[in-house]
Amino acid sequence: MQTRDWDKMADEAFRLEVRGFFQKQYPEHLRFPAYHLRWADTKDWYKKLVDKGWAAPGWPKEWGGMGLSPSKLLIFIEEQERHGVARTPDMGIILLGPLLIKFATEEQKKRFLPPTLRGEYIWCQGYSEPNAGSDLANLKTEAVLDGDEYVINGSKIWTSYAMDATHMFILVRTDKQAKKQEGISFLLVDMKTPGITIRPIRNLLGVEVFAQVFLDNVRTPAQWLVGKPNQGWTMAKALLGFERISIGSPKLAQTGLKRLEAIVQSQGLTRDPAFMDRYTQLRLDVADLASAYGRFADLLKRGETLGPDVSILKIVATETFQRLTELTLEAAGDAGALGGKVAFRKDSVDILSPFYNARPATIYGGSNEIQRNILAKNVLDLPG
Amino acid sequence: MSQQEDQNRMLRDAVTTFAARDTSIARVRELRDSAPGFDKAVWKTIAELGWTGIMIPEEYGGMGLGLSEMAAVLEEFAKTLSPEPLNPSAVLAARALLHGGNEALKKKLLPGIASGEILPALAWQESEGGIDPLALATRAEGGGLNGGKRFVFPADADGYLVSAQSGNGPVLYWVEKGTAGLTVEYESRADGTRCGRITLRNAKVSDSQLAASGKTAGAALQRAVDEATLMAGAELLGVMSRALEITLEYMRIRVQFGKPIGSFQALQHRAVDLFIQKELSFSVLRDALLHLAADPSGLSLWASRVKYRCSEAGMRIGRESIQIHGGIGFTDECDIGLYMKRAMVLSAWLGNGATHRHRYAALAPAEAAA
Ligand SMILES: Cc1cc2nc3c(=O)[nH]c(=O)nc-3n(C[C@H](O)[C@H](O)[C@H](O)COP(=O)(O)OP(=O)(O)OC[C@H]3O[C@@H](n4cnc5c(N)ncnc54)[C@H](O)[C@@H]3O)c2cc1C
Numbered sequence: 079m080q081t082r083d084w085d086k087m088a089d090e091a092f093r094l095e096v097r098g099f100f101q102k103q104y105p106e107h108l109r110f111p112a113y114h115l116r117w118a119d120t121k122d123w124y125k126k127l128v129d130k131g132w133a134a135p136g137w138p139k140e141w142g143g144m145g146l147s148p149s150k151l152l153i154f155i156e157e158q159e160r161h162g163v164a165r166t167p168d169m170g171i172i173l174l175g176p177l178l179i180k181f182a183t184e185e186q187k188k189r190f191l192p193p194t195l196r197g198e199y200i201w202c203q204g205y206s207e208p209n210a211g212s213d214l215a216n217l218k219t220e221a222v223l224d225g226d227e228y229v230i231n232g233s234k235i236w237t238s239y240a241m242d243a244t245h246m247f248i249l250v251r252t253d254k255q256a257k258k259q260e261g262i263s264f265l266l267v268d269m270k271t272p273g274i275t276i277r278p279i280r281n282l283l284g285v286e287v288f289a290q291v292f293l294d295n296v297r298t299p300a301q302w303l304v305g306k307p308n309q310g311w312t313m314a315k316a317l318l319g320f321e322r323i324s325i326g327s328p329k330l331a332q333t334g335l336k337r338l339e340a341i342v343q344s345q346g347l348t349r350d351p352a353f354m355d356r357y358t359q360l361r362l363d364v365a366d367l368a369s370a371y372g373r374f375a376d377l378l379k380r381g382e383t384l385g386p387d388v389s390i391l392k393i394v395a396t397e398t399f400q401r402l403t404e405l406t407l408e409a410a411g412d413a414g415a416l417g418g419k420v421a422f423r424k425d426s427v428d429i430l431s432p433f434y435n436a437r438p439a440t441i442y443g444g445s446n447e448i449q450r451n452i453l454a455k456n457v458l459d460l461p462g
Numbered sequence: 463m464s465q466q467e468d469q470n471r472m473l474r475d476a477v478t479t480f481a482a483r484d485t486s487i488a489r490v491r492e493l494r495d496s497a498p499g500f501d502k503a504v505w506k507t508i509a510e511l512g513w514t515g516i517m518i519p520e521e522y523g524g525m526g527l528g529l530s531e532m533a534a535v536l537e538e539f540a541k542t543l544s545p546e547p548l549n550p551s552a553v554l555a556a557r558a559l560l561h562g563g564n565e566a567l568k569k570k571l572l573p574g575i576a577s578g579e580i581l582p583a584l585a586w587q588e589s590e591g592g593i594d595p596l597a598l599a600t601r602a603e604g605g606g607l608n609g610g611k612r613f614v615f616p617a618d619a620d621g622y623l624v625s626a627q628s629g630n631g632p633v634l635y636w637v638e639k640g641t642a643g644l645t646v647e648y649e650s651r652a653d654g655t656r657c658g659r660i661t662l663r664n665a666k667v668s669d670s671q672l673a674a675s676g677k678t679a680g681a682a683l684q685r686a687v688d689e690a691t692l693m694a695g696a697e698l699l700g701v702m703s704r705a706l707e708i709t710l711e712y713m714r715i716r717v718q719f720g721k722p723i724g725s726f727q728a729l730q731h732r733a734v735d736l737f738i739q740k741e742l743s744f745s746v747l748r749d750a751l752l753h754l755a756a757d758p759s760g761l762s763l764w765a766s767r768v769k770y771r772c773s774e775a776g777m778r779i780g781r782e783s784i785q786i787h788g789g790i791g792f793t794d795e796c797d798i799g800l801y802m803k804r805a806m807v808l809s810a811w812l813g814n815g816a817t818h819r820h821r822y823a824a825l826a827p828a829e830a831a832a
Contacts, residue, residue: 211718282792407806411814417652
């Protein structure tokens with residue numbers, strides 16, 4: 079275990095140290111995976127992170143994190159992406175941990191943070207429901223206090239990694255009389271509780287990564303409510319900032335560009351000026367995305383909070399990546415609909431998985447239509 | 463109503479009946495990633511309906527109809543997402559044989575193709591792909607074929623019409639499955655069908671198997687490929703029309719923020735843009751068929767115009783339909799993904815949008831068009 083004061087280190091030295099660790103310790107065959115890895119695939123790697131004391135880079139040291147400042151955390155993530163380190167089912171670390179640290183009681187922190195850090199508790203995020211997607215505040219799953227327990231009824235959907243999770247953090251309605259956003263609470267639930275049924279859902283790639291979770295008279299201790307009753311919405315929203323910048327990272331697009339480059343060379347497309355013009359356009363889009371990312375990252379590094387204009391980043395990152403995967407299919411020509419690794423002259427490339435995986439990025443985390451609504455209203459100050 | 467329109471209406475009605483009685487999305491799902499990837503019993507039904515012989519002259523046991531009738535059937539047929547290789551066998555392969563010069567071979571094979579007893583495939587592309595049928599690396603010499611063919615669909619055919627380069631120019635041979643020296647490997651495609659990668663190691667062929675040679679072979683290949691390319695446009699039109707219908711229906715029933723999502727102007731404009739692309743696809747295909755009925759020259763140009771528009775529109779409607787569906791659009795259980803995947807396959811097949819944009823530019827230089 080290392081408990082060093084990372085923030086005293088110069089950025090470059092820190093970067094090299096992180097890079098060196100990934101290069102030495104991260105399993106080669108898991109680099110740049112073309113599809114989402116499951117817990118079974120990443121468990122051993124996670125164990126290494128735990129042993130090193132690096133499992134929760136953003137958490138404060140007192141809870142076993144690295145205590146990184148936003149700027150160091152960004153460097154850590156950049157290096158992770160640079161090396162193609164897969165994300166583990168890390169919602170407990172990235173989403174729940176910071177929320178608990180900010181809003182939970184001491185007892186709750188002691189009860190949940192250490193096992194989460196050690197990878198004993200794997201969390202899934204139970205927000206969306208069949209009729210509450212973009213309109214999340216419309217959620218209907220209900221929790222009623224019965225003695226010292228909440229009794230939960232309803233269903234959650236698109237819950238990523240529900241099959242791997244031991245626990246779920248969930249938004250539930252605790253006051254049906256209050257205005258939509260004001261009757262929502264934030265609860266923790268053990269996935270082994272009687273009354274929980276999981277229906278895995280196959281995605282476009284043919285694999286089961288998300289699921290529908292049915293909750294039928296599921297009982298969870300009243301002490302597992304985080305924050306105050308009916309304050310769940312505000313708490314959940316308070317944490318969106320950092321998520322929005324990480325979804326706007328240029329790394330996916332940069333990796334996609336490398337894949338495309340191999341095909342461009344193999345197919346002799348460098349001799350096709352019309353293609354090269356569109357390819358160059360995309361390269362500029364990726365480069366400028368990186369600049370935009372840098373601009374928002376600098377704000378975070380200076381300790382400022384991000385405004386609603388960070389939505390720009392999500393739109394540009396996800397749509398650039400989509401267009402890139404589309405041009406990749408086009409460049410592959412006749413092979414543009416072949417599944418699995420396709421052999422091109424210079425390299426073997428999986429072209430369909432990135433194309434499919436690029437699709438939901440404009441749907442989750444607030445769809446791009448919703449992001450545009452936010453920008454129109456809160457940044458451009460347009461009426462309506 | 464003209465006789466032509468009458469005829470097409472009847473053919474379309476027959477497909478509607480087929481769609482209700484002989485196939486379903488459940489069947490399409492079942493057949494994904496299976497071998498051979500389609501249902502031989504359904505293929506028999508298709509043949510009994512006469513569709514395998516639409517473009518085979520009556521003297522060879524077909525219906526002797528043209529591109530317009532075939533397009534009507536393929537557009538409707540494609541809406542069902544049936545994996546049976548109608549265009550590849552009944553147009554691409556059958557027409558290459560028909561446009562060739564071996565009368566005896568035509569008499570031997572075409573009636574069986576029309577009746578559905580023989581399932582042929584045209585093996586014309588080399589491993590790098592590309593749409594020039596005369597860019598041939600496979601060799602015919604000393605009574606044997608040597609080389610490799612790729613993107614062959616159906617992969618499990620009863621026989622393959624294999625193009626090759628000989629000492630006297632291009633040749634096209636009929637090679638039955640199981641011929642010594644011919645091996646088939648498989649590559650899976652986005653929609654769960656599979657295409658063949660054929661290797662020929664001195665596969666013996668005789669003159670009786672020679673479907674065409676020299677100039678005739680070149681012209682037969684070009685014409686058959688162009689006809690099938692045009693017909694792939696009709697299939698794409700069917701796929702995108704159905705995908706758009708499904709998406710519009712979803713926009714009417716899916717409620718968020720207390721309203722159907724179809725009431726949000728951002729989505730309305732998107733839907734209208736998709737509709738416009740579908741209408742352009744319909745227009746260029748219709749125009750192509752009208753022109754070609756009057757004057758069959760210019761087939762390559764029309765094929766490129768149609769395939770360009772329909773490939774791009776089909777892909778776009780597929781992708782944006784997923785977006786408009788939200789989370790459910792990313793699932794396997796929602797049908798919309800099946801339409802996108804078929805559009806991906808049809809769009810990549812026989813030259814994608816970009817490839818045909820290029821060929822259009824070469825065939826119709828801007829100065830000449832002005
Ligand atoms: C791969 C994946 C993983 C996910 N993981 C999780 C998870 O772990 N936990 C979780 O809780 N959720 C998760 N989600 C759910 C995700 O947050 C929702 O899919 C998202 O909020 C959209 O909701 P929806 O799917 O119901 O689509 P809808 O809200 O029904 O949207 C359908 C379409 O309508 C558009 N639309 C909606 N409202 C408007 C409007 N006002 N103006 C214009 N257009 C509008 C949308 O942009 C979209 O195109 C995941 C989703 C995906 C695809």
